[in-house]
Amino acid sequence: MSKYDQEIEELELHKYTWCLHCEIVHETVKWIENKHECPKCKASLFKDGWGWEDTESGQHGNVFTTVNGYPKTPIEGKEYPLYPK
Ligand SMILES: [Zn+2]
Numbered sequence: 001m002s003k004y005d006q007e008i009e010e011l012e013l014h015k016y017t018w019c020l021h022c023e024i025v026h027e028t029v030k031w032i033e034n035k036h037e038c039p040k041c042k043a044s045l046f047k048d049g050w051g052w053e054d055t056e057s058g059q060h061g062n063v064f065t066t067v068n069g070y071p072k073t074p075i076e077g078k079e080y081p082l083y084p085k
Helices: 003-010 028-033 063-067
Strands: 016-019 025-027 049-051
Touching: 003 028, 016 028, 025 028
Parallel strands: none
Antiparallel strands: 016 025, 016 049
């Protein structure tokens, strides 16, 4: 287990994190490696990163996988709009 995996576990982060600014998904490890910023647009992991598989009782609900019907394992680097057209 890498030190990043340990951090993810301790902070109860998800394997994938979605960015509120650019709406792109990256592995959470890549956010952490990038000084806790979005690898694409440098948004803050803690302010603007949303866990991909949040539960219904979680902070944002499971909007991606349940409401929007996106795959449980997202394609990294792909844009997933919060409100699909
Ligand atoms: Zn971003």
